[in-house]
Amino acid sequence: MYQSTKELLDEIQKKREKMIDSAKMSGFTSDDTVRYSQELDKLIYEYQCSFQGDNRKTPEIRTNYKQMILIWPKQLVKV
Numbered sequence: 001m002y003q004s005t006k007e008l009l010d011e012i013q014k015k016r017e018k019m020i021d022s023a024k025m026s027g028f029t030s031d032d033t034v035r036y037s038q039e040l041d042k043l044i045y046e047y048q049c050s051f052q053g054d055n056r057k058t059p060e061i062r063t064n065y066k067q068m069i070l071i072w073p074k075q076l077v078k079v
Contacts, residue, residue: 008047015040 019036026032 005047005050008043008050012040012043012047015043 015036019033019040022030022033022036
């Protein structure tokens with residue numbers, strides 16, 4: 001579906017930004033926010049599957065995951 005890992009990561013970032021914007025405007029449980037979240041989950045799953053069975057790329061996956069977590073705005077994360 002995607003030409004490269006970079007394109008997939010770019011799409012993940014765009015979808016994450018849409019989800020965050022929707023959550024800010026409409027709330028975490030709005031239909032749009034939930035839809036963006038589900039679409040983001042699918043993209044992340046696709047990204048993870050692209051590395052399945054390739055142990056050499058495991059550190060890259062960890063680094064990218066950590067970067068994704070750090071991008072999430074602090075005000076939206078309430079524990």
